[in-house]
Amino acid sequence: MSSTINNNSRRNFLKVGAFAGGGLLLGFNWSTAEAAGTAVLNGTSVAAGGVEFNSYLSIAADGVITILSPNPEIGQNIKTSFPMIVAEELDADWSKIKVVQAALDNKKFERQLTGGSGAVPHSWKRLRNAGATARHLLVEAAANRLKVPASSLTTDKGMVIHAASGKKISYGDLAVDASKLPAPAEVKLKDRKDFKLIGKAVRNVDNKEILTGKPLYGLDVYREGMLIAMIQRPKAFGLKLKSVDTAAVKAMPGIVDVVTFNNNVAVVGKSTWQVKKAKDALKIEYEKDGNLESTSDHDRIFQELLNKPDATVRRKDGDVEAAFKNAAKVIKSEYQCPFLPHSPLEPMNFFAHVKEDSVELIGPTQTPDQARNAASKITGIPAEKITLELTRMGGAFGRRLMADFVSEAVEVSKLVKAPVKLMWTREDDLTGGYYRPAVRYRFEAALDTKGNLIGYKLRGVGMNTGNSTRENNFPSGAVDNLLIDSVEHKSPISTAPWRAPITNFLAFAEQSFLDEVAQAAGKDPVQFRLELLDKAKKAPVGDIKYDIDRMKGVINLAAEKAGWGKKKGVYQGFSVYFSHASYVAQVGEVALVKGKPVLKKVYAAGDCGQVVNLSGARQQVMGGIVDGIGHAMFGNLTFKEGAPQQNNFHNYRLIRLTEVPEVEVHFVDNGIDPTGLGEPALPPTGAAVANAIFKATKKRLRNQPFIEQEPFKGVS
Structure with missing residues (x-):
């Protein structure tokens, strides 16, 4: 179904004019603020018509079309x-x-960051509007030149076509004429x-550069x-710098300086x-500066907080106490x-170069504005005098949402008064960074005599x-009596968002527990979920924040394909989950090989609305599944007195190529944005695998990594 966009009310599209050398430059803004300014595309300055806008579509005289992409590229495929x-x-x-790739410019751009799986959803209509408006202007220009009604013209592959006469005009030939026309209201x-x-x-679009080793990355x-x-x-969380002897190091070949700041020692x-x-x-000598937590402490901390009489109530429906009393x-x-x-x-x-009255920054960050603000705070130089160029990222998974490594580069450049490229080693990444937080969940379910779920409790x-927790996710809204609460432990170990924050493990725990409940109720796990969703649709309990039909759609598709x-x-x-406004259901298939469970295949059904690039979408799903399997099976960072005990891939286990199963991906085509x-x-992913392993072995996996639990103990 087609739709109409009003350019005047939305201010999504602004025709800027012809740029030097000929061609049409079209800007579309992501906000409604107006300000005088100059748009720059590939070094060519163009009068911006007094309107603030933030992304550009240009058509050159040779027909080349360029879009300036503001969002950082971390592998999520937005540059394509x-x-x-x-x-x-x-x-x-x-x-x-x-x-x-656009540099940071928050006068022209809105939401110039990458996180929360939001780049394409945010830009979908704006980008479509830019293309459609440009096409309209090109058709109008062709109509004027050919002296025919615009309605008699069609377009295809960069050409305006007049079928009656057989005449064709390229977009490049029309670009200058189109630039002189007023932008349409709709x-x-x-x-x-x-x-x-x-x-x-x-x-x-970056494949060739990636494969041939062209410079793309920080x-x-x-x-x-x-x-x-x-x-x-500091080599442990909870330590601070006491003293450092720099004399011998400064005398080593190629060393320019050794500087200290914020408990850090930098060698340049x-x-x-x-x-x-x-x-x-x-x-270096360190001294204690807080708690030095060990992994062995966490079991005690978790149990104390799980049994704490008071917690922060996130959601409560019905009479939970009565439901459990009568279960x-x-x-x-x-x-x-x-x-x-990560x-x-x-x-x-x-890279940072702190100058007298300006700063140049270049590198991989998911949050460029935050990085620039950090540099401004350190140097005292106004943000508008700090430039930041974005490079492609060799992975991020949430780690590059933080600006600590940017701040470090700025601090060092400021101290040594020179341009500096700060580099972390793999050991630095594993031992001095930010981590996915450790979590423990307690679930309770109450069943009636017919196996119906009448009560549900979750404490995180x-x-x-x-x-x-995610208190409004399924099965909330499908259970008459429900209590979800949480308790927090402030740890000195630094944490940060990790791919699919919170839900990366909560989904495993919730979906594994629902399998336990289905088993106790004597019901098929898929039908059990569908029955709960039917109940939520017919008699919803409180607010329902997920789309019941979309969730049922991926459940049925995954079950059918598998x-x-x-x-x-x-x-x-089986497993199904809703996060970032999308729905994914999975079926894991396990076979017993010499008495041990081996994951053979994963079927995935996704509903992410309109798929833009089928290749990129499949790779996103497959990559997420492999990531989910690997970390559920093997990932484990432990601490002893605040110090990480794994520091590189020889003792921090990742999934191996031979352990990756076949993955089959399907998408629901529902026509939504x-x-x-x-x-x-x-x-x-974790629950689809764990629930299949349970079917094969009758061993319920409740802790990660799986490799340290039965039936895998002793497997390398």
Whole structure:
């Protein structure tokens, strides 16, 4: 179904004019603020017409179409998806589309960050509107030139076509004429049935550069006169710097300086290897500065807080006490997960050059505005005098939402008065960073004599989580009597969002526990969930924040594609979850090999609305599933007196290539606008696997990593 966009009321599209050398530059804003300014595209300055806008579509005289993409690229595919959306409405020739990464500019851009699986949902209509408005202007320009009604013209692959005469004019030839026309008040968007590009599999626009090793990443940044810096941070959470002997290190080859700040010791020199050797030779003494927690302490802390009489109530429906008092059967279980590092392939790094009255920043960050503000605070230089260029990121998973590594680069550059590229080692990444918080959940379910779920309790205890629950997610709204509360422990171990924050483990715990309840009720796990959803639709309890039909849709699709309950020789486990406005259901298939469970296949059904790039979407789901399997099976960061006990991949276990099962991905085509996809496939994975393992072995996995539990104990 097509739709109409009003440009005047939404202010989403602003025609800027012709740029030097010929062509049409079109800006579309993401806010309604107005301000005088200048738009710059590839070094060409263009009068901005006195209106603030933040992303650009340009058509050059040679027909090349460029979109300036503001959001950081961490592998979520926006550098491909953004131009695809524009090209679709524009009817452009995809071979002549290119995308350019924008630098930080919060006068022109809104939401210039990457997190929460929100880039494409946020930009979907704005990008479509830009393409459709450009197409309208090009058609009008062609109509004027050919002296025919615009309604008699069509477009295809960068050409305006007059079928009656057989004449065709390229977009490049029309660009200057189009730039002189007024932008329309309204534009009509394509009907989904007419999409030629959206929904198809398209290669990532950076593939060639990635595969041929072209400079794209923060570690590739180079500036003349640049120094390399590495930092020794306190080796345990709860320690502070007491003293450091720098004399011997300063005398080592290639070392320019050794500086201290904020409990850190930075070694600065001319080459990576020289600096690494010098850093390893540092003689530092630390002293205690707070609690030195060990993993062995956490079991006690969790139990004390789980049994705490008071907690923060997140949601309460009905009479929970009465439901449990009158229950025919009560099921009670606890689930626990450890701290986890983010482990991106590219360790933290950033370039900073602090000058007298300005700062130049370059590197991989999910939150460039936060990074710039941190630099401003450190240097006292106003944010408007700080430039920040974004590089592609070699993974992030939430770690690069933080600005600590940017602040470190700025601090060092300021102290040594030189341009500096700060580099973390893998050991730094695992031992001195931010982690997924450890969490423990206690679940209780009350069943009546017919096996109906009449009561539900969940208490979450998190380490620096704020709220370790998602109180409005399923099965809330489907149970008459429900209590969800949480308790917080403030740990000195630093934590940060980790791919699909909170739900990355909560989904495993909730969906595994629902399988326990279904078993106790004597019901099929899939039917048990569907019955609860039917109840929520017919007689909802309180507010329901999820879409019941969308959740049922992925449940039914996953069960159908996996042949749920119809296969022999494999054991199946089911899971479904809602996060970031999307729904994913999964079926894990396990076979017994020499008495041990082996994961053979995972079926996934996703509902993320309109799929933009089928190739990218499949990869997002497959990557999320592999990530979910690997961390559920193997991931475990432990502490002894505040010090991480795993410091590299020789003792921090990741999933291996031979352990990756076949993954089959399907999408629900429901015609709605895109919702999130970077994170939603990970949360349901652990439970789909664990529930299948239970079917095969009758061993219920309640703690992660699985490798340390039966039936896997002793497996390397």
